């Protein structure tokens with residue numbers, strides 16, 4: 440009997456310690472936004488319509504926030520954060536589930 444698993448919805452948040460280097464926003468401004476207080480997940484990309492780093496809320500991303508090719512880029516962006524504060528769940532190697 441085959442077991443099936445449903446992928447969890449994609450969620451991105453920013454932990455404490457962002458140094459506002461601009462790397463993530465420069466590469467994916469649809470999702471990341473630098474503000475005076477640090478990096479945030481854009482309201483337009485969040486399913487809950489909230490603002491801020493999404494650290495407490497852990498809102499999933501809107502399914503229409505990114506196209507397919509862009510989703511594969513998020514892992515690269517997180518890996519390139521100089522202080523490793525970009526965290527995510529629900530992003531597979533080749534797809535993001537909205």
Ligand code: SF4
Pocket residue numbers: 453456457458459460461462463464471473478519520521522523524525
């Ligand atoms: S890449 Fe990391 S340190 Fe740079 S702005 Fe984004 S979250 Fe902050």
